Amino acid sequence: MKLLSEIRLPARLENLQEAVSTVAATAREKGLNSEKVSFLELAVEEAVVNICTYSYPAGVGDFDIRCLEEDGMFVTEIINYGLPFDITATPDPDVTKGLEERRLGGLGIFFIRKFVDEVAYRREGSANILRLSVRTGHAEKTI
């Protein structure tokens, strides 16, 4: 396991761009193709938005983003210290419904699951760790 980049930011939407750009820049340096980088950016955005919106009901808290290289995977760990929330345990939205029936929202977590190769969640002490892994090789994920 090799740490490639690490950043800590206050959990506010104004920091979204910086969080996403940091991951994207690290992923590009490691040679991920532009499609994989775009999808990873989307997954990271969804995770960070969730943290900024829900993790700290009192409104104050930080999140960390760590990019790691591990066994042919580019791993992004997104860590917050607020309310525990296992995104891997939520159901998918129904993406076959028509315009009138479709609910606004609910797609974010679905995107996280679809856009990276592996998603894992764990809680360590007060830390909620979301781990998004993308294969760095040429094997493509079909979405």
Next chain:
Amino acid sequence: MAREVTMEMMTRKEAGILIVGVKGKMDAVTAPEFDKGFSAWTGQEEKSVIFDLTGLEYISSAGLRSMLAAGKKVKAADGRLCIIGLEGPVKEVFKLSGFYSIFDICETETEAIQKMR
């Protein structure tokens, strides 16, 4: 770090249709700007709307949520909405979200205008 240029929104009218061009990034930060921009539309003048997403490089679920809200609004006003200019990752995101079955999607503005007549 300076924030990159994120979203540009331009509107014009053509053949009685409102054409809204969106370029750049539609994320959780910029999607509310889109909502604000589109809130002026009431369906009183141009009933039909085209969203031209040519040059939109990125859309997250927040952007899709805005599209969905706009779509519901147009439908409620008995208008028609067509989306054009989908490409790259944005196109993939639309497919994955099932938005191809929700919206009318056309390749070009001419095709969309003809379809709406």
